Amino acid sequence: MPLDTSAYNLALLRVDGRRWNELRRLNAQIRTQAAADGSSYLEMGHTKVMCVVTGPNEGGPKRGGGSGPGAGGGNRDSKDAQVEVSVVVAGFSSVDRKRRGRGDKRILELQSTISSALSASLHTHLFPHSTITISLNVLSQDGSLLAALINAATLACVDAGIPMTDYIAACTAGSTSTYAANDENADPLLDLNHQEEQELPSLTVATLGNSDRIAVLVCESRVQVSRLEGMLAVGVDGCKQVRTILDNVVRERGKRMLMEGAVEKGAAVGMDLD
């Protein structure tokens, strides 16, 4: 067994060799499935997720299931489009191969959080009486799951061409010592992996684009209020880094599409490409 998180103070190195303010390797692709309206694949370290977006389609979802605020039913009368999110966690995604059913409370909560986060950025009022369906698949888990899901969903929505205010970029932040240790001088941490999430206090934060506007803030662990501010600041800063990476993924893809001629030249007005 390697060392645990308590060794941080020996050399300011985390369990995987990162510094306190470093993200893990973040790789992403969009348009991974040609048949879908929008799709993406995203890796944050060993956390790997896939996303497919369908819609906006007029009318309610074809099948039941999924969830989200105000989800159930046809929504034909609603003025805004509904964002339906479904998360499927593969049995092989974590070490202990525990199967999670659709009714699992944690998954319901993930779905609801993602749905409300995206609703804040997507221009749902443009698509009355319709539904946007976001299907997320978790292939591998190594911490920061919610953040990875939000990022993947954002990318897929971009790919689907749904108008939105800005990217919703998410990441996690933590602290180098446990709640019980009550260490005032603990460093904040950015982008926690599974081991860190198990041992240390953590929160997930998502911001709207480059602004400091927070779209999601979830904290399920106990932590001293005095440490929260530092964690949040680091988290928001991390979100901006994530946004830059996501933006680059989109631009890279766009550039390739231009070169391959998938988009007519001139259609990309306003895209500042060199």
Place this chain on the structure above:
Amino acid sequence: MASLKRSAISDPFASNISSKVYVRSTKSGKVQKIVREVYLRQDIPCSSQLCQACLKTAPRNAAGELTPFVLSDRPAGTKTYPQGHYLVPDTNAFLSAMDLFEQSSAFYDVIVLQIVLEEVRNRSLPLYNRLVGLTKSEDKRFYVFFNEFRLETYVNRDQGETVNDRNDRAVRKAVKWYGEHLAQTKTKKGEAPAVVMLSNDRDNLRKAKAEGIPASSLADYVGQLKDGDKLLDMIPDAQDRDVVRDKKSNEHLYPEYLSLSKLMTGVKAGLLHQGIFNVSPYNYLEGSIRVPAFPKALLILGRENINRAVDGDIVVVEVLPKDQWKEPSTKVLEEDALTKNENADTEEGQDFITEKERKALQEEAKRTLQKTTEGHAQPTARVVGIIKRNWRQYVGHIDQSTVSQAGKQGRKQDTVFLIPMDKKIPKIRLRTRQVAELLGKRILVTIDAWDRDSRHPAGHLVRSLGELETKAAETEALLLEYDVQYRPFPKTVLDCLPKEGHDWKVPASTDDPGWRDRADLRDLLICSIDPIGCQDIDDALHARPLPNGNFEVGVHIADVSHFVKPNNAMDMEASIRGTTVYLVDKRIDMLPMLLGTDLCSLKPYVERYAFSVIWEMNAHADIVGARFTKSVIKSREAFSYEQAQLRIDDASQQDDLTNSIRTLLMLSKKLKQKRMDAGALSLSSPEVKIQMESETSDPIDVKTKQLLDTNSLVEEFMLLANISVAGKIYEAFPQTAILRRHAAPSKTNFDELSNQLKVKRGMELNVESSRALADSLDRCVDPKEPFFNTLVRIMATRCMMSAEYFCSGTQSEDEFRHYGLASEIYTHFTSPIRRYADLVAHRQLAAAIGYEAVDPSVRSRGRLEAVCKNINVRHRNAQLAGRASIEYYVGQALRGRPAGNEEAFIIKIFSNGFVVLVPRFGIEGLIRLRDLAEPEPAAEFDPETYTLVTSGSRQVKVDLFQKVVVKVSDEKNELTGKRGVKMELVSP
């Protein structure tokens, strides 16, 4: 916009990411494959103050602070490395010689590689903690270099390479990198310091030589140091990692242990059993182990079955077939007596079992054979594997008889036996070059290994404590033996004390924040009652009549939690110490003196902060109401038990204070009666007091402690306060209250004693409930012998479980019971100056009454469980140390006196001797048949009636519980240099 290509090219980690894959198996036997990312980087500094390059990229924490570089720019030189050197020890070096690295004379500027730290952690947590402690100490200059995260020093495991080989290679690579890296720095002297690998693994050393890496074995390295000779003893020889001795490979003395996976599957399937191995205090070849599957402890007899287990180890045993079951031995076997002629040096050539041992065992076997038909045999087992060694450092002295003449004179390496102070620990084989200096000294050693072909465990010297029987050496020996933290408080702890020091006072103005939510009880007539000379006064009391005819009774406890805030250095230190340890002539405090004996101590005539429990009681001592409050009190007087007693008895004293003590006494008697009615046990252990000469503090006499009414007065109210507080904090924190429980003893514990009472005295011991036991103990009276009842109580006490602290969420509510006190719930609240549990209870109570916010440390269940576990051990060790200290002083007191005749009682009978208890000194002594007369008389032992009849050179008949007269004297065994109390039977 070059950043467009970022994801492909400028990804800072692109080529620097590696994965670590390893397999781990869970408790339930599943195998899991764990994959972890490893980010390799180039900004991990070498931390040498010589290096400028690393300074530029050195990491900063979130506050922007730079960690100062550790390794000196002018490291010490040796003969081989005159330019100075840094050390890089491998795992083996730390595991086998951690004591060496803690020396203050050498071993500075040490680089601890991450891979080494990880391996040490996996092999031994205590050693890991000591190593981390070293890296934190500023003057030793130990630096942890994370070689596994530095791009240049990371190595991949090759195909077919073992993990150990890969790790050794990683160590060599790191040493090589360090050498090359430092060579680039320019020193003023010209040459950069050498980086030297330290290892005890021959293979690793050989490979290092081949690769041109500076390397040295521990022994070679230490040999070059100035006082190397002394340090040499502290290291084991260089070894091959897989110790295979070619010669006589099929002639091992001990059976091989089963593999870990076999043990685990065996235990899981219920074929093998796991438990803690205990050695009988009377017979070093008999051990026992309690396992859940058997109601009675399993017996383990003989060297081969014990198979290298040492008292306290966690072992796995296999139950032997029923025809091999034995009875517990009725014979005393003492290791030094049976094996005294063994030669430590040439043990290979000797038989595994000495002739004398064999004889003793044969007699045993004969006896059991005759008896097995009668069905007294107990389940017997043998050790097949060791899960965890519980080896610690042992104090002892060298067996003079094993020292060769050459060793006594010169500096030649000699092999000798160390006789540990703890009788349950086997002799330890020791190789040393300084026998002459160590003879007659108390020394500290550790066990290194116990190989299959070595009869005794091998160890090495840690240090010498001083002359045998000098007070300093013996006291330190005691403290080490019971793991008492006795070093002075470090500066960080003292920094937590109030700045005013002894001038600290309760603020005069009641507007001061210190007065917030405190009741002003300064006008109450409060006094304290403690033993003579008590300085750390934890508790004070008051009582006064109320207009409605009831009484108000208050227990006021020192408000330690006001001064010791959670999680500061002082709190950490106190939680590690766990308790104050009282030795006969010394007190090792849990908290610094300033608090313990002054600011917290409820001294008379001054105002002090207190935590008060105040009840309203009616004249029958029924509680009408209770409240808890922080307060300010002013004690009117600090009485000793004797003074208070005199004052109560003196009818002419009619002042309010004396009358309030009388009220307290009256109520306490009623409380006691209620407790007794509920079934509380009155148990007993022999308590003695050492009388010291005031000037020299040499012991001159031993007296049994007298118990006065006032002792029980204080005790009753403390019990009541503890019970009340326990209820309150449990109500407020059902999951995390710190409580104390005393489990009911299992019935089999009392089997022997109740049978003995039945056979010898026709008395019944009823252990159905604590009430029944208390009543039946009351009936165990011998009208002719007033001490008999106490004797039975002493023996009953030994059958009990010990009470323990626990966190309320870890037990179901019906397990909370305190059996001895017959209380449904109990905690410790009344001695926060000297017990850490009380301090935690104070914090919880303060939170429960809304005085302060709940600190996370007293709400975190994991943390509390760890605290309970530690203080349970500390508490027990403190008791044992206190008892051992009394024993030592009794011995010292006897030394000055002429041998005298004393009354004694027989408490245990063996086929070759018996054990007597001398109430006057509270000590036990063994009288063997051979002590009775010369030549040794023959004897007939009847285990059914517990009688021993000797014939021949001396004819006596001894019975269990019999009163005898013994001559008690002090004796030193010239052969082994061991001093002890000697008892001779005078009559009958």
